[in-house]
Amino acid sequence: MKDPITVSITGAAGQIGYALLFRIASGALFGPDQPVNLRLIEIEPGLKPLQGVVMELDDCAFPLLREVVPTADLNEGFRGTNWALLVGSVPRKAGMERGDLLGINGKIFTGQGQAIAKNAAADVRTLVVGNPCNTNALICAANADGIPKDRFFAMTRLDENRAKSQLAKKSGIHHSQVTNLCIWGNHSPTMYPDFTNTLIGGKPATEVITDRAWLEGEFLTTVQKRGAAIIEARGLSSAASAANAAIDTVVSLVNPTPAGDWHSVAVYSDGSYYGMPAGIMTSMPIRTVTNGTWEVVEGVPVSEFSQGKIDITVKELLEEREFVKDLIPA
Ligand code: NAD
Ligand code: LMR
Numbered sequence: 001m002k003d004p005i006t007v008s009i010t011g012a013a014g015q016i017g018y019a020l021l022f023r024i025a026s027g028a029l030f031g032p033d034q035p036v037n038l039r040l041i042e043i044e045p046g047l048k049p050l051q052g053v054v055m056e057l058d059d060c061a062f063p064l065l066r067e068v069v070p071t072a073d074l075n076e077g078f079r080g081t082n083w084a085l086l087v088g089s090v091p092r093k094a095g096m097e098r099g100d101l102l103g104i105n106g107k108i109f110t111g112q113g114q115a116i117a118k119n120a121a122a123d124v125r126t127l128v129v130g131n132p133c134n135t136n137a138l139i140c141a142a143n144a145d146g147i148p149k150d151r152f153f154a155m156t157r158l159d160e161n162r163a164k165s166q167l168a169k170k171s172g173i174h175h176s177q178v179t180n181l182c183i184w185g186n187h188s189p190t191m192y193p194d195f196t197n198t199l200i201g202g203k204p205a206t207e208v209i210t211d212r213a214w215l216e217g218e219f220l221t222t223v224q225k226r227g228a229a230i231i232e233a234r235g236l237s238s239a240a241s242a243a244n245a246a247i248d249t250v251v252s253l254v255n256p257t258p259a260g261d262w263h264s265v266a267v268y269s270d271g272s273y274y275g276m277p278a279g280i281m282t283s284m285p286i287r288t289v290t291n292g293t294w295e296v297v298e299g300v301p302v303s304e305f306s307q308g309k310i311d312i313t314v315k316e317l318l319e320e321r322e323f324v325k326d327l328i329p330a
Helices: 015-025 044-060 074-078 097-105 107-120 133-143 157-172 212-224 226-234 241-253 304-323
Strands: 005-010 037-043 065-071 083-087 123-127 152-155 182-184 192-194 263-268 282-288 293-296
Touching: 005 015, 005 074, 015 037, 015 044, 015 241, 037 044, 037 074, 037 083, 037 157, 044 152, 044 182, 065 074, 074 107, 074 133, 083 241, 097 304, 107 133, 123 241, 133 152, 133 226, 133 263, 133 282, 133 304, 152 182, 152 282, 157 182, 157 192, 157 212, 157 241, 157 263, 182 304, 192 304, 212 226, 241 263, 282 304
Parallel strands: 005 037, 005 083, 037 065, 083 123, 123 152
Antiparallel strands: 152 263, 182 192, 182 282, 263 282, 282 293
16 A cells, blocks of 8 residues: 555635545545545634534545544644645635635735645645635745745636536537636636637637637636626535535646646746746646646747736736735745
8 A cells, every 4th residue: 555645625624625525535636546644724613513524534434544633733734744725714705806805814824834834745735725816825835935836836727627618518519628728817807718729629619619709708707707606696605616626636736737738727937938927826828747747838829819818817916916915925
C-alpha cells in the first residue's frame, strides 16, 4: 500500500464540505489505490456539526480512508498536508456580488496562509474555493512565506464546466466533446469564457454554433451569472457542482493534460503571459506537465473581442487587490 496523501479541507461542515469529503474519501482525487488522510478544519461553532460528518465518514468504512482529524486549530489542521482545499468562508446571498465578500472573508486567508507555510508538507499545493476566490488565494499566497507562488490556485473550473455544458446544450453535442475552453480572469461576473478557441467535436465552436449573437451575448451572461441563478433558485449557493469542480481541478493538476487541450484555473501571474499584470491570481489556459508541474499554454489566439473582455476582468482583479492591500505583506 502507498503512503497516504493528506488533504486538509476548511469549512468541512459546510455545504460544499459535505459534497466533497465523501468523494475524496472514496478515492476521487488520487485514484482507487491511493490512501488518504483527512484533516477537517472548522471554526468553533462548526465543530459540533463536523462531529456528525466525521461519524458519517466512519460509518462509510471507506477502504482508502486512514486518519480523520477534525479541528479548529489551524496548526493541527494543516500539519503535514499535501493538498489544502480552502473552502471555509461565508457564501454570498441573493443580491450580493462575490466581491462584496472580500471585507468579510479576505482576512481568513492571512492566518491560513501563515499556518500552511508553518505546518504543511514540503510539496503542499493549495486550492482556494471560498469567495472571492482569486483575491483570497492571492492573500493566502502572499502570507505563506517560503512557499512558491505556483503552488497556489483559485477555482474557475466550475465556470469552465458550466460553459461546456451550455455549449453542449446549444449544439446538441455531448459536453465530453467540448474541449479547449478557457475561463480568463476572475471568478466573478466579469469572467470571460473564451468560446473563440473552443472546439466542439474537434471543430471550432464558432463553426458548430453559427449564432454569434448568442455566443457573444446569452452564452457569456448565462455562464457569468450562473452562480447567482443557482442562489436565486436554491436559496443557497452551488455546493455539489462546486465540490465536483474542486475535484476536477485537483485531478487536472495531478495528471498530465491530454495533448492539445488545456484546463482553467486561476494561477499567480508573474507578468509574462498574455499581458496579464504581475501579482494577481488570474485564470488562464493551463496545461499540467507532470504531477507538480504545470505551465501556461502559450500562443492561444486572443481576438480583439476577447481582449476587450479580458481587460475588464483584469481591471476588476486589480481593484480587488487594491481593496485588500493591507492584507498583502510587501
Ligand atoms: P457554507 O456556509 O455552507 O459553509 C462554509 C463553512 O465554512 C461553514 O461550515 C463555516 O462554519 C465554515 N467557516 C467559516 N469561516 C471559516 C474559517 N475561518 N475557517 C474554517 N471554516 C470556516 O458555505 P458553502 O456553500 O460551503 O461555500 C463556501 C464558500 O465557497 C463560499 O465562500 C462560497 O461563495 C464559495 N464557493 C465558491 C465557488 C467557486 O466556484 N469558486 C463555488 C461555490 C461556492
Ligand atoms: C458559484 O459560482 O456558484 C459560487 O461562486 C457561488 C456564488 O456566490 O455564485
